[in-house]
Amino acid sequence: MAPAAPRLVLGLLVLSLCCEACKKVIFHVPSELEADKLVGRVDLKECLQSADLISSSDGNFKVLEDGSVYTTSALSLSAEKKTFTIILKDIQEQVEKKIHVDVVEEEKKTPNTRHARDTVLKRTKRRWGPIPSVMIENSLGPFPLQIQQVQSDTAQNYTIYYSASGPGIDQDPKGLFYIERETGNIFATRAVDREQYPSFQIICFATTPDGYSPEVPLVHTIRIEDDNDNAPYFTQDLFEFCVPENSRPGVVVGKVIAEDRDEPYTLHTTLKYRIVSQTPPITPAFSLHGDTGVISVLLPQLDRELVPSYTLLVEVRDMAGQPFGLCTTGTVVVKIEDTNDNAPTFKQLQYETRVEENRVNVEVLRISVVDLDEPGSPGSGAVYEIIRGNDDQAFEITTDKNTNEGILCVTKGLDYEAAKQRILVIGVNNEAPYLLAPHSQQLSQSTCSVTVHVLDVDEGPVFKPCLLRLDVKECEDIGTAIGRYVAEDPETGNSEGIRYRIPPGQCNWVNIDDKSGEIRTVRVLDRDIGEMRRGQCNITVLAIDRNGKTGTGTIQVCIVPGNKNFPRLTQTDYIMCRDRNPISLTAQDGDEAPYSAPFEYRINDRRLASMWKLTPHDDNSWYLSPKGDIPYGIYEIPVSVIDNGGKIGENIVRVNLCDCVTPTECDGRTRQLAGGNVTLGLWAILAMILGSLLLLLILITICGCCGAGVMNRQVTDDCANHNLIISNTEAPGEEVMDHNIIPLQSTCDQGGYGVKTGEQQTFEMVKGRGHTLESVKGGGHQTLGSVKEGGGQTMMDTCRYSYSEWHNFTHPRLGEKVHLCRQDEEQKHSEDYLLSYNYEGKGSLAGSVGCCSDQHEEEALDFLDQLEPKFRTLAETCIKR
Incomplete structure (x- = not known):
């Protein structure tokens, strides 16, 4: 490097700035500039505080973030100066600023001899400027x-x-x-x-x-x-949006915004949105754009009356929504704004009221409507109008903003002599115009009629207000003060000398003090009495001044529901069969909530509580079921039912625990089992009577067989004892006239019993060792022979015959007899005739199971001491299924 390098460094650092930012900047540099040479610095922040992009209009110069200006190639300024522009951009704020730069050759100075030798050095390789x-x-x-x-x-x-x-x-x-x-x-x-x-x-x-x-x-x-070490986050903890009901699909509801602290314009900050869940969990009502976070309507039938608001759980995930990206959830509440898609309707279609003649600016009636739109909104605000009957403009109706009721008042005095009553037709609309829901029908205006009776009275005291509403709790004590109602003299403006009374012929629930106007109850108020229709009673009160003139006012006594009724069971008698299925006990209470259901059931008797149990079913019903295998019988169970207000109703539940398959089998009759009373059925009683008659017929027939014969043979005592049961005779029997029954006459001597008949019908025993029955024809006589053994020695048989012998003789006669004797008053025959069963052998302990059968063997008469198996079989057979 040349010896003049120090001065060159100083020259490079010399720069001139204009007095204002974003103005022209002048750099004084040597005439020859090498590549990557520092030209000077510019204060970028003075021009633009936050610059996202920094660029140069001349490719021979580059600008760093700190404002340093470097050459990108070797330059010579001997020809002319260099001019370029530094461009600063703020992408987020969309702001662009420019700085104009002039690069001017500096004045030449004498080089420093100390380092003159450095000027001959040539730069061959430069590593002083590495990449960032x-x-x-x-x-x-x-x-x-x-x-x-x-x-x-x-x-x-x-x-x-x-x-x-x-x-x-x-x-x-x-x-x-x-x-x-x-x-x-x-x-x-x-x-x-x-x-x-x-x-x-x-x-x-x-x-x-x-x-x-x-x-x-x-x-x-x-x-x-950058490393993806930051999860995206929503800019708000809770996003709240509103959208009108019945909005069309695609309507924008709002936009959720999330940010990520990682490096912008990378996958680390590329976000995706989605809806995780919706409350209530019904048909999805909204959609969320994955890239923009815009929420729009998806369901075409948003109904505020059904769902006033939705809560959405939304998720934002970086890495363009890839599963391995980081995510965060947020909450969005979308409130459904009300539109006037429901018309108001009157609670009552007809009203009646009274007003005195000549009364002006007094309230005569309040009318209520029902509107499903949001209370207090223009879509539910009622606007009343008198459609007919108000041609003289004597009436006016306004809206009470607090209660949304229509207040009907008289604006002009009415003349009783001109019209004793006025009939008005009143309609209602909303403050806001109707917006029909998709596929809905045109709304119609609701109307009601009001009959105003004009009362003929002299001018007298005036009550203020003309209608006094008093809310009284049901079942209040007699004499309770519930309010005060006074009138004023229109002339004096005070209440002195005015007396009050309630005229007769009205519901006499309250009275009024004649001097003070204090109102007290005279009876226990009951909203279920006919006079208290809809829980209220209107009472007309008279105010009489010193001159005898009267004024009238109305007290509206409204009863607030109370707990006056005891809960009672709807049914107390039950039949429970062998399956012992639980009985559902259901109670009812005449009171309204909260003095009725849910009910609580209790068994008051400790002994019965150990045998029976109660389990809840729903608010009104509990199940009653036995504990374990308790005996059959009738149980009277004291059950207390407690309503939600604490009142206790005492009930006796009568349960017939019957040995039956279906409740109809008991038919109201029970038998005593394990301490319970059980009654025999009708068919069982008839079966026992027929059995006794059949047993008597059999004994008479056997007795005749053993004692009669053409030879008048003697019968041994043993034979008689085997066929006849000797008992005391209490009275002579009735004479049998039916030709199907053989009349027998019994004669007895020391040798046995003899039998004679009017027609000389006898039986003979067949000779030989076998016991067979033979009919000997001749002259219409039938003989019963004896059994001969050996050389003609006559011996008496033991009087025991085979089943076939007995069946052939008795079956035709007994069947016809039973057929006739079992007719009832309507000549209907018995449902159980003589039945044939397989022969079970002599001496069968069980015997026949027919309802008319009985035991015939005398050696088995001990079964009479143990009737239970025999009786149960007979009873089950005779029960009418």
């Missing part, structure tokens, strides 16, 4: 970490020591970088956060041991490369 260094943020090291090396070409001729200063070295953050004195290596001592320090500009110096600087100080940039 790059360091990854949050680097893990190892530290110290070398990031760059700077060297000066003059190190070939001099002993060069390197040093540096600036942010990160001797300025905050101090100690982050250092440069080795002999080598020029730049090291980092720790990790750096790019979001805090995106880049560093340090100034590097190359000096000789005696302090001479053969090189211009080097401005070196260390750029921190």
Whole structure:
């Protein structure tokens, strides 16, 4: 380098600025400029505080972020001066500023002879201006970490020591970088956060041991490369938007905005949005643009009356929405704004009221409407008008802004003699115009009629107000003061000398003190009484002055619901069969909420509470079921039902725990089991009676068979004892007239019993050892023979016959007899006739299971002491299914 290098350095640092920013700048430089030579510095921040882009209009010059201007190639200024423009741009604010620069040749000076020898040196290689260094943020090291090396070409001729200063070295953050004195290596001592320090500009110096600087100080940039270490975040904790109901799809609701602290215009800050969930979780109502964050209407039928607001959980994710990107969620509340898509309707279609003649500017009636639109909004604000009946403009109707009621008043005195009543037709609209929902029908105006009865009265005291509303709690004690109602004399303006009374013929719930106008209850107020329709009663009050003139006013007693009724069970008698399914007990209460449901059920009896249990089902019903295998029978269970207001209703639940399959089988009759009362069924009683009759017929028939014969044979006592049951005779029997029953006459001697018949019908036993029945024809006689054994010796059989013998003889006669004797009053026959069963053998303990059967063997009569198995089988057979 030439000896004049020191002066050249000084010349390069000389610059002239205009007095104002963004004005022309003049640099004085040597006539010959090498490449990468420092021309000077410009204060960029004075012109534009935040410049995102810095450019030069002349490619021979480059501008660094600190305002340093360098040459990009060798230049000569001997011909003319150089002029170029520095362009500064702020992309976010969309601002552009310009600085005009003139590069002028400086005046030549005598070179310094001390270093004249340096002028002959030629630069062959230059490494004093390396490219900017790059360091990854949050680097893990190892530290110290070398990031760059700077060297000066003059190190070939001099002993060069390197040093540096600036942010990160001797300025905050101090100690982050250092440069080795002999080598020029730049090291980092720790990790750096790019979001805090995106880049560093340090100034590097190359000096000789005696302090001479053969090189211009080097401005070196260390750029921190971004790492995706920051998740995106929403700019607001909660986004709130509004959209009118019934908006069309595509209407923009709002926009969510998220930011990312990582490096702009990289994937680390490329964000994607999406909707995670919606509350209420019904059909999706909105869509979210993934790139812009714009929320728009998706559902074409947004109805504020159904869903007043939606809550959306939205997500933003960097890395263009890739799954490995970092994400954050936020909340969006979209409120549905009301539009007037519902017309008001009157709560009542007909009204009646009274007004005294000559009364002016008095309220005679209040009318209410129902509107589903948002209360207090123009879409629900009622506007009343008198459509018909007000030609003389005697009435006026206005709207009470607090209650939205229509107030009907008299503006002109009415004449009783001219018209005893006036009929008005009143209509209602809204303050805001109607906006019909898609696919809805045209709204129609709601109307009601008001009949105003004109009262013929003399001028007297006037009540103020003309209608006094008193709210009274239901079931208040008698004598409770509920208000005061006084009138004024229109002439004097005071209430002196006025007496009050309630005329007869009205609901006598309250009375009024004749002097003070204090109102007290005289009965317990009950909103369920017919006089208290809709929970209110209008009472006309008279005010009488000293002259006998009267004025009238109306007290509207409105009853606030109370707890006056006890809860009661709707049903108390039940039948529970073998399956023991729980019984649903349901209670009802005449009171309104909160003095009715939910109910609580309790069993008051401890012994029954140990056998039965109650479990909740819903607000009105509980289940009653037995605990374990309790005996059959009738149980009367005391059950208390407690309503929500604390009133207790006592009930007796009667449960018939019956041994049945369906409740109809019990038919109201039970039998006593395990302490319970059980009643025999009708068919069981009839079956027992028929069984007794059949047993009697069988015994009579057997007795006849054993005692009769053509030879009048003697019957042994043993035979008689096997077929006849000897019992005391309490009364003579009735004479049997039916030709199907054989009348038997019994005669008995010491040898046995003899049987005679009017028609001499007898039986003979067949000779031989076998027991068979044979009919001996002749003269219409049937004989019962005896069994002969050996050489004709006649012996009496044991009177036991086979089943086929007995069946052939008795079945035709007994069947017809049962068929006839079991007719009822309507001549309907029995449902159970004589049945045939397979022969089970002699002496069967169970016997026949028909309803008319009975045991026939005398040796098995001990079953009478144990009737349970026999009775159960017979009863189940005879029950009508």
